[in-house]
Structures are given as C-alpha cells and as structure tokens.
Amino acid sequence: MKIPLDIPQPDLEKLIAPSIAEPRIPLYGITWQQYENFIEMFSGHQNLHLTYLQGVLEIVTLSPEHEMLKTLIARLLYIYADALDIDLFSCGSATCKSQSTNRGLEPDESFCIGDRKSFPDLAIEVTVTSGGINKLEIYQGLQIPEVWFYQRDRFSLYRIKQDGSGYQEINQSQIFPNLDLNLMAQYIRPDREPEMVRTWRKFINTPFPPKN
Structure with a gap:
C-alpha cells in the first residue's frame, strides 16, 4: 500500500532523529481513512504516537524520559492492585478510536477494572x-471514565461528567478511592526504579495497607 506523506523533510528528520525532547508534527485535513492508513503504516513503531481529532493528526516521537516515567507508573499501579486483589486488566498503549466522533489516540498506559471492555476505564498520560x-477532548469523544495526567512530579485527575459532555477535575480517583497519588508520585524516580519498586511494594504490603 502506498500512502502519500505531505510532511516537509525537516519535520521527517525530527521524527527519525529528534533533536528536541518530544517533537510534534501536526497534519491538517486528514480524513478518517488516512488516519487508519497512518496507524497501519506506523504499527510497530513504539516510540511514535498518533493523536487524531476531527481532521487534525499529530505525530509525536516519545522521549526515553517519557517511556521510563510511564512504565514506572504502571509498575507501581500493578503492585497496588495486586496487593489489594483488584482485578486490573492492562490495555497498555493500544489505539482507542471512534469513527463516529472522529477521534483516536494511544494512551501512555490504560487499564480496565473488573473485566475487559471495548475501551479502558482509566487512561494515563505522561506529559x-x-x-x-x-x-481530554479526544477522551470525551471516547467516553473514557477517568484520565490521569502526570507532569512535573504530580498527578492531575479528571472524571467524565455524568452526561458525558466533558470532564471535571477531581482531587481523588474514583476508580481507586483510597490510593494516595501524591504519595505514589514520590516513588516515581526512574533513576532509582528498582529501589522505588521494592520500597513501594513493602509499603503497600504492610499489615494495614490502604483498602480500595
């Protein structure tokens, strides 16, 4: 299959050998079929994420820092769920898309709670x-119940409104109502990952761990 790429050569070079942390290349006037073609073309390129919103496609090259952060967050969350017998199903960065709302993206991490569903219950984005x-505008079109953003050592949490019309910022996760994310954020230190994972596991498995 031949897919025309109307991307200037300097932008292509940014994607292939990025000189900045996470270069973003926006493409405009992209149809749904073209978006599907891009997904197929870039399948297997785990360091590239595609974000699509009503004709605008953004291609981002993920930095090593980004990948270390999102992986460590997932590891800590797995430990928490395992210790409290929470049925956590990993969805990873699988593409979530909806042609009816003309939206699609690949979360950094995502999970279903209780059982597997068409779309995850929780999406996590590392900025x-x-x-x-x-x-958030894309997630609203996909009706993802809860979205966490991690940036500069802290989490920002959003829960979709009951009428599905948008998100409201919340102070505490409704999926994990007793998980202290401010505390968990202190363990997100990629340069000390083994130590942080072991210490977090020990804390969660104390005689009186937080209950979900």
Missing part, C-alpha cells in the same frame, strides 16, 4: 513537553 491537541 514531558506541553502543547499539541487537547487529549
């Missing part, structure tokens, strides 16, 4: 560089 498409 290393700001800017780009409003991902």
Whole structure:
C-alpha cells in the first residue's frame, strides 16, 4: 500500500532523529481513512504516537524520559492492585478510536477494572513537553471514565461528567478511592526504579495497607 506523506523533510528528520525532547508534527485535513492508513503504516513503531481529532493528526516521537516515567507508573499501579486483589486488566498503549466522533489516540498506559471492555476505564498520560491537541477532548469523544495526567512530579485527575459532555477535575480517583497519588508520585524516580519498586511494594504490603 502506498500512502502519500505531505510532511516537509525537516519535520521527517525530527521524527527519525529528534533533536528536541518530544517533537510534534501536526497534519491538517486528514480524513478518517488516512488516519487508519497512518496507524497501519506506523504499527510497530513504539516510540511514535498518533493523536487524531476531527481532521487534525499529530505525530509525536516519545522521549526515553517519557517511556521510563510511564512504565514506572504502571509498575507501581500493578503492585497496588495486586496487593489489594483488584482485578486490573492492562490495555497498555493500544489505539482507542471512534469513527463516529472522529477521534483516536494511544494512551501512555490504560487499564480496565473488573473485566475487559471495548475501551479502558482509566487512561494515563505522561506529559514531558506541553502543547499539541487537547487529549481530554479526544477522551470525551471516547467516553473514557477517568484520565490521569502526570507532569512535573504530580498527578492531575479528571472524571467524565455524568452526561458525558466533558470532564471535571477531581482531587481523588474514583476508580481507586483510597490510593494516595501524591504519595505514589514520590516513588516515581526512574533513576532509582528498582529501589522505588521494592520500597513501594513493602509499603503497600504492610499489615494495614490502604483498602480500595
């Protein structure tokens, strides 16, 4: 299959050998079929994420820092769920998309709770560089119940409104109502990952762990 790429050569070079943390290349006037073609073309390139919102496609090259952060967050969450016997199903960065709302993206991490569903119950986004498409607007079109953003050593949490019209910021996760994310954020230190994982596991498995 031949897919025309109307991307300037300098932008292509940014994607292949990025000189900045996470280069973003926006493409405009992209149809749904073209978006599907891009997904197929870039399948297997785990360091590239595609974000699509009503004709605008953004291609981002993920930095090593980004990948270390999102992986460590997932490890800590697995430990918490295992210790409290929470049925956590990993969905990873699988593409979530809806042609009816003309939206699609690949979460950094995502999970279903209780059982597997068509879309995850929780999506986690790690922000290393700001800017780009409003991902909450995409998640609203996919009706993802809860979205966490991690940036600069802290979490920001959003829960979809009951009428599905948008998100409201919340102070505490409704999926994990007793998980102290401010505390968990202190363990997100990629340079000390083994130590942080072991210490978090020991804390969660104390005689009186937080209950979900």
